[in-house]
Amino acid sequence: MSIRHLDTLFHPASVAVFGASERSASVGGTVWRNLLAGGFKGTLYPVNLKHTTLGGVEVYRNVAALPEAPDLAVICTPAHTVVSLITELGARGTRAVIVVTAGLDKATKQAMLDAARVHTLRVLGPNCIGLLVPHLGLNASFAHIGALPGDLAFVSQSGALVTAMLDWAASRGIGFSHFVSLGERADVDFGDMLDFLGSDPATRAILLYIESVDESHKFMSAARAAARNKPVIVVKAGRSSAGQAAAASHTGALAGSDAVFDAAIARSGMLRVLTLPDLFLAAETLSRFRDGPSGALTVLTNGGGAGVLAADEASTLGVPLAQLDDAMLARLDAVLPANWSHGNPVDIIGDAPAERYVAALEALSNDTENAVLFIHAPTAIVPSAQIAQIMLPQVTTEPRRVLGCWLGDGAVAQARQTFRDAGVPDYNTPEDAVRAFSFLRTYRMHQVELLQTPPARSAAHSPDLPAIRAIVGAVLADGRELLTEPEAKALLAAAGLPVVPTRVVGASADAAQAAADALGYPVVVKILSHAISHKSDVGGVRLNIGNASELREVCTSMLARVRELRPDADVQGFTVQPMVRKQHAHELIIGASVDPVFGPVILFGAGGTAVEVLADRALSLPPLNTPLALAQIQRTRIAKLLQGYRDEPAADIDAIAQVLVSVSQLLADVPELAELDINPLLANHEGAVALDARLRVSAKKPAGAANFAIQPYPQHLEESWTWRGQPVTLRPIRPEDEGQHRSFLEQLDPEDIRLRVFYSRRSIEHSELARLTQIDYAREMAFIATRHTEGNGEETLGTVRAAVDPDNHTAEFGVIVRSDLKGSGLGRRLMEKMILYLRARGTQRLVGTVLRINRGMLELAADLGFQETDNPGDPDDHGTRFVSLELQPTTRPDARPG
Numbered sequence: 001m002s003i004r005h006l007d008t009l010f011h012p013a014s015v016a017v018f019g020a021s022e023r024s025a026s027v028g029g030t031v032w033r034n035l036l037a038g039g040f041k042g043t044l045y046p047v048n049l050k051h052t053t054l055g056g057v058e059v060y061r062n063v064a065a066l067p068e069a070p071d072l073a074v075i076c077t078p079a080h081t082v083v084s085l086i087t088e089l090g091a092r093g094t095r096a097v098i099v100v101t102a103g104l105d106k107a108t109k110q111a112m113l114d115a116a117r118v119h120t121l122r123v124l125g126p127n128c129i130g131l132l133v134p135h136l137g138l139n140a141s142f143a144h145i146g147a148l149p150g151d152l153a154f155v156s157q158s159g160a161l162v163t164a165m166l167d168w169a170a171s172r173g174i175g176f177s178h179f180v181s182l183g184e185r186a187d188v189d190f191g192d193m194l195d196f197l198g199s200d201p202a203t204r205a206i207l208l209y210i211e212s213v214d215e216s217h218k219f220m221s222a223a224r225a226a227a228r229n230k231p232v233i234v235v236k237a238g239r240s241s242a243g244q245a246a247a248a249s250h251t252g253a254l255a256g257s258d259a260v261f262d263a264a265i266a267r268s269g270m271l272r273v274l275t276l277p278d279l280f281l282a283a284e285t286l287s288r289f290r291d292g293p294s295g296a297l298t299v300l301t302n303g304g305g306a307g308v309l310a311a312d313e314a315s316t317l318g319v320p321l322a323q324l325d326d327a328m329l330a331r332l333d334a335v336l337p338a339n340w341s342h343g344n345p346v347d348i349i350g351d352a353p354a355e356r357y358v359a360a361l362e363a364l365s366n367d368t369e370n371a372v373l374f375i376h377a378p379t380a381i382v383p384s385a386q387i388a389q390i391m392l393p394q395v396t397t398e399p400r401r402v403l404g405c406w407l408g409d410g411a412v413a414q415a416r417q418t419f420r421d422a423g424v425p426d427y428n429t430p431e432d433a434v435r436a437f438s439f440l441r442t443y444r445m446h447q448v449e450l451l452q453t454p455p456a457r458s459a460a461h462s463p464d465l466p467a468i469r470a471i472v473g474a475v476l477a478d479g480r481e482l483l484t485e486p487e488a489k490a491l492l493a494a495a496g497l498p499v500v501p502t503r504v505v506g507a508s509a510d511a512a513q514a515a516a517d518a519l520g521y522p523v524v525v526k527i528l529s530h531a532i533s534h535k536s537d538v539g540g541v542r543l544n545i546g547n548a549s550e551l552r553e554v555c556t557s558m559l560a561r562v563r564e565l566r567p568d569a570d571v572q573g574f575t576v577q578p579m580v581r582k583q584h585a586h587e588l589i590i591g592a593s594v595d596p597v598f599g600p601v602i603l604f605g606a607g608g609t610a611v612e613v614l615a616d617r618a619l620s621l622p623p624l625n626t627p628l629a630l631a632q633i634q635r636t637r638i639a640k641l642l643q644g645y646r647d648e649p650a651a652d653i654d655a656i657a658q659v660l661v662s663v664s665q666l667l668a669d670v671p672e673l674a675e676l677d678i679n680p681l682l683a684n685h686e687g688a689v690a691l692d693a694r695l696r697v698s699a700k701k702p703a704g705a706a707n708f709a710i711q712p713y714p715q716h717l718e719e720s721w722t723w724r725g726q727p728v729t730l731r732p733i734r735p736e737d738e739g740q741h742r743s744f745l746e747q748l749d750p751e752d753i754r755l756r757v758f759y760s761r762r763s764i765e766h767s768e769l770a771r772l773t774q775i776d777y778a779r780e781m782a783f784i785a786t787r788h789t790e791g792n793g794e795e796t797l798g799t800v801r802a803a804v805d806p807d808n809h810t811a812e813f814g815v816i817v818r819s820d821l822k823g824s825g826l827g828r829r830l831m832e833k834m835i836l837y838l839r840a841r842g843t844q845r846l847v848g849t850v851l852r853i854n855r856g857m858l859e860l861a862a863d864l865g866f867q868e869t870d871n872p873g874d875p876d877d878h879g880t881r882f883v884s885l886e887l888q889p890t891t892r893p894d895a896r897p898g
Contacts, residue, residue: 012071019076020046028076039137069093090119128183150175198226227269231286269450307345454625461496671704
């Protein structure tokens with residue numbers, strides 16, 4: 001149901017507490033006292049069968065006795081009363097309920113949801129602490145302490161953590177816009193909260209404590225939408241490995257692991273931290289320094305020891321310190337004493353007067369790519385408050401470049417407050433400041449990944465899907481799930497991946513020798529058995545066999561060893577392949593599996609037989625394109641080796657990335673794919689080749705683009721159309737359309753822009769263009785009409801956009817065509833495509849706001865079946881009209897708009 005009626009939950013005009021009492025130890029009594037003490041300005045109704053008044057306030061016996069339907073009800077009564085209360089409240093007109101009550105069994109929870117759904121009533125809980133909205137004075141919880149008003153929202157799955165965090169934050173003066181305990185998340189969950197808070201103007205940043213995620217599609221879509229608007233910072237419990245020991249592949253063993261959650265965080269543009277204090281550390285940085293530089297750090301300090309602490313922490317966290325070039329050193333020499341540090345950290349010496357700080361910052365101002373960490377230890381030379389005041393013009397210059405760290409307590413309290421009041425992020429220790437800067441760097445990387453929206457198919461080579469489906473079909477028809485090595489390699493080859501040629505022979509030395517003689521020595525021999533996945537574990541792999549006699553001896557001993565270690569295994573024979581010798585080669589692993597929460601996931605890392613020992617790997621959620629694949633590679637330690645060192649040439653990283661993209665495409669195209677390991681993938685400066693592969697398929701079809709946690713670019717919606725005798729493409733907008741979208745907007749007449757409420761002149765700014773071209777297709781759709789220009793160019797002729805509410809009930813549209821093409825039918829065609837698309841996805845209603853003088857749009861809307869009315873959002877009639885179209889009519893199913 002998403003955000004429907006959540007405004008009533010968080011901004012009620014009236015609240016009823018069921019179970020309100022005078023008992024100090026009761027939950028209902030605590031909730032009632034908290035509501036009274038919070039300063040809530042709305043109406044409060046206590047409900048209890050055993051009381052007539054509470055502190056002079058009339059008590060009501062039941063729902064029917066209430067003088068009105070309360071906007072919000074808080075249920076603190078026994079579990080067996082919950083379903084009947086929700087039924088009565090829903091019928092009375094209440095649209096939001098907090099179920100504090102614990103102990104509801106599965107059947108009762110389902111009955112509660114069924115009763116609520118009839119009336120679209122929202123339920124927070126059960127088994128939750130409740131919620132607080134401090135700026136409304138609303139404390140509908142049984143927490144032991146209230147919350148200060150502020151602009152951070154905190155949402156927690158743990159009730160105990162809510163009370164602890166309230167206590168911790170109050171002692172530090174940290175305020176909140178919302179403080180929410182989700183409890184068992186029967187209805188309102190993290191996805192709903194992200195949807196609501198992502199567009200809440202009172203919330204600057206969203207903080208989440210998560211133990212588990214249920215609906216990954218909903219969670220990821222909401223997270224990606226919210227993370228485009230404001231920082232979303234997560235602490236997740238359960239970082240220990242939860243691998244599946246029975247998995248057939250190394251990658252499959254990571255299904256359900258914490259590493260998959262990390263991959264989801266990266267693709268959703270959020271930031272994960274490991275501790276609760278780091279939530280606030282990161283929030284301070286991202287909310288105040290979100291647009292600041294994140295390349296490297298320059299430490300400016302009046303104390304050498306503090307600078308060393310910062311440098312040590314930077315080294316530990318992989319935060320680069322900026323290199324001071326000759327020009328920068330000369331500028332600093334000109335304003336600093338001769339005994340300054342002449343390096344980074346920049347130690348301006350403890351006797352520095354206020355003017356020296358200003359001069360040093362001015363000297364560093366030309367370095368716009370890197371941030372400055374200012375560290376000050378109090379001295380008797382000049383008061384810290386005076387230094388803070390004189391530095392304000394520089395530290396508040398946009399874009400912000402300075403992070404503050406005032407060491408000490410009382411002596412620097414005023415200086416610290418001066419910085420904070422001016423919006424400068426401030427930290428108590430150098431280590432905190434450096435760690436916060438590392439959060440910013442990680443957050444920026446995740447924001448880059450958020451903007452990538454690849455299609456399901458983006459590999460350089462088109463796969464041979466009939467051949468792939470034939471292999472999968474034959475394996476499943478044989479009653480198997482595990483592919484043999486030859487089958488796996490044949491499937492990878494059909495997918496366009498580079499594989500080493502492999503011969504399949506019977507279980508005899510003669511057959512193996514014949515194959516080896518044909519291929520040429522040296523060769524590799526492996527045992528072939530449907531029952532043996534990890535061949536090296538039973539001595540079923542032998543490399544670098546140089547001649548026929550050695551090969552015959554290997555085959556005989558290998559068969560004997562397998563019979564001894566796996567007498568249950570049916571041996572079909574051997575595989576023989578040439579021994580691939582690649583100079584300067586690296587052994588890598590690329591894999592895929594299906595996570596029980598987030599669906600298909602892709603692995604990259606250091607490979608070989610020691611893959612588990614090295615544990616050097618990075619996971620990503622598909623779909624992948626080349627930039628995302630390259631980013632995944634860079635998150636591993638082996639990436640540094642792949643870049644070359646000393647006499648070792650750099651590996652062909654683009655070739656490795658293409659293998660990752662091809663695996664992503666396999667996951668989209670082959671729903672039956674359950675697990676995949678390519679190990680080793682041998683890569684050097686000449687390219688990459690798969691030496692061995694393990695695949696498992698399943699008739700349950702756990703993969704496929706439909707099961708991706710992130711919806712890929714909807715390539716299937718592209719279509720060609722002949723317009724004015726020339727081909728025009730109608731397709732969803734893509735991130736790479738930013739340049740041509742800018743040109744399109746720049747060609748619009750000012751009058752056409754004025755007639756639109758969808759665009760404005762500021763949309764030519766990069767940030768707005770990014771918002772328009774980098775969309776979440778699960779929440780929004782924009783179709784553009786394009787045609788080719790000379791060469792390989794393309795131009796945009798028109799666009800239509802619809803933003804769909806999270807409930808998929810109402811979509812708001814905007815349409816515009818190039819000014820010189822008005823009246824050509826292009827706008828109608830774009831609108832028809834959008835209408836058909838929204839009908840297919842089940843959206844109920846399409847609406848728009850149109851200026852009265854925009855007669856062309858109003859006439860087109862009427863032709864398409866829209867109803868025109870007064871604009872309910874413009875009660876003072878500023879010259880706008882409201883148009884709406886019901887998208888799911890009860891007329892003929894084949895009826896076509898227009």
